[in-house]
Amino acid sequence: MVTLPSDTEILITREFNAPKDLVYKAWTTPELIKRWWAGDHGQVTLAEVDLRVGGLWRYVMIANGGFEVAFHGEYREIVPNERIVSTDVFEGMPDAAAVNTVSLTEENGRTTLTILVRATNRAARDAQIDSGMEGGLQAALDDLEEVAISLTQDA
Amino acid sequence: MARAATTTDAFNAVAEPRRRQILDLLAQGERPVNDLVAVLGLSQPLVSKHLRVLREVGLVDVRDLGRQRVYGLNGQSLKPIHDWVKAYEASWSRRFERLDVVLEELVSEQRNAKEDGHGSDSGDRDSGGDASLGHGDPDHS
Numbered sequence: 001m002v003t004l005p006s007d008t009e010i011l012i013t014r015e016f017n018a019p020k021d022l023v024y025k026a027w028t029t030p031e032l033i034k035r036w037w038a039g040d041h042g043q044v045t046l047a048e049v050d051l052r053v054g055g056l057w058r059y060v061m062i063a064n065g066g067f068e069v070a071f072h073g074e075y076r077e078i079v080p081n082e083r084i085v086s087t088d089v090f091e092g093m094p095d096a097a098a099v100n101t102v103s104l105t106e107e108n109g110r111t112t113l114t115i116l117v118r119a120t121n122r123a124a125r126d127a128q129i130d131s132g133m134e135g136g137l138q139a140a141l142d143d144l145e146e147v148a149i150s151l152t153q154d155a
Numbered sequence: 156m157a158r159a160a161t162t163t164d165a166f167n168a169v170a171e172p173r174r175r176q177i178l179d180l181l182a183q184g185e186r187p188v189n190d191l192v193a194v195l196g197l198s199q200p201l202v203s204k205h206l207r208v209l210r211e212v213g214l215v216d217v218r219d220l221g222r223q224r225v226y227g228l229n230g231q232s233l234k235p236i237h238d239w240v241k242a243y244e245a246s247w248s249r250r251f252e253r254l255d256v257v258l259e260e261l262v263s264e265q266r267n268a269k270e271d272g273h274g275s276d277s278g279d280r281d282s283g284g285d286a287s288l289g290h291g292d293p294d295h296s
Binding site for chain 1: 166169170172240243244246247249250251252253254255256257258259261262265
């Protein structure tokens with residue numbers, strides 16, 4: 001579930017059927033990151049994780065179009081199994097940095113993951129939106145109520 | 156990129172919490188400004204200002220109804236934002252589906268490791284064996 005809590009933020013929420021230490025492990029272990037991070041967009045060829053405050057991360061992916069895209073950032077805050085704050089830079093657009101806060105909470109063996117993506121400036125926010133716009137949008141026209149609800153849910 | 160620019164404007168308009176409240180109210184039906192003022196508990200100039208911004212990006216329409224001017228939501232103009240949110244969501248969903256698969260494996264590995272541990276509970280000097288990151292995870296009880 002994706003919502004827009006403010007002008008410069010995107011909030012992503014998802015529940016997983018696993019305890020939070022395992023979600024944390026899947027989120028921070030290079031060999032595991034390679035298996036999920038690209039989603040349908042391509043293949044992760046490099047995942048470097050220096051998991052300490054001030055440490056760097058870098059993921060490289062061969063996108064389905066055959067071109068290479070890379071992202072990197074720096075860890076700002078780490079609370080094992082609970083929280084990671086890091087910067088996130090798309091190397092094709094180095095001025096457009098975001099700060100991502102990943103939080104994990106567990107209940108009855110299930111973990112709720114939230115990612116708060118905070119654009120550090122307007123250019124970064126617009127870049128996020130534009131990249132989404134180019135992502136091939138085919139959503140059908142939903143009825144008005146549903147549209148309004150999805151946008152205003154947590155105002 | 157005319158389309159992206161329009162979208163960005165709508166994003167700005169929607170990003171303000173009060174304006175989203177107004178959109179939420181208008182989603183239930185047209186209302187005159189006084190109605191919005193009463194429900195929101197804001198001053199009329201402030202509500203009018205928000206309505207002006209929403210009208211400028213085409214999210215809200217106004218029309219005369221009898222002697223009143225009523226404001227209504229223009230659903231069509233929300234579509235680009237809705238589309239964007241849906242596409243962004245879809246992209247993350249694919250990632251999360253793959254993460255589900257990874258987690259399923261980790262959970263069953265952990266379960267197996269625990270069962271093995273039960274069979275031979277003599278060697279307790281080293282709690283290794285599972286490929287955890289070694290952040291002193293306290294799942295050893």
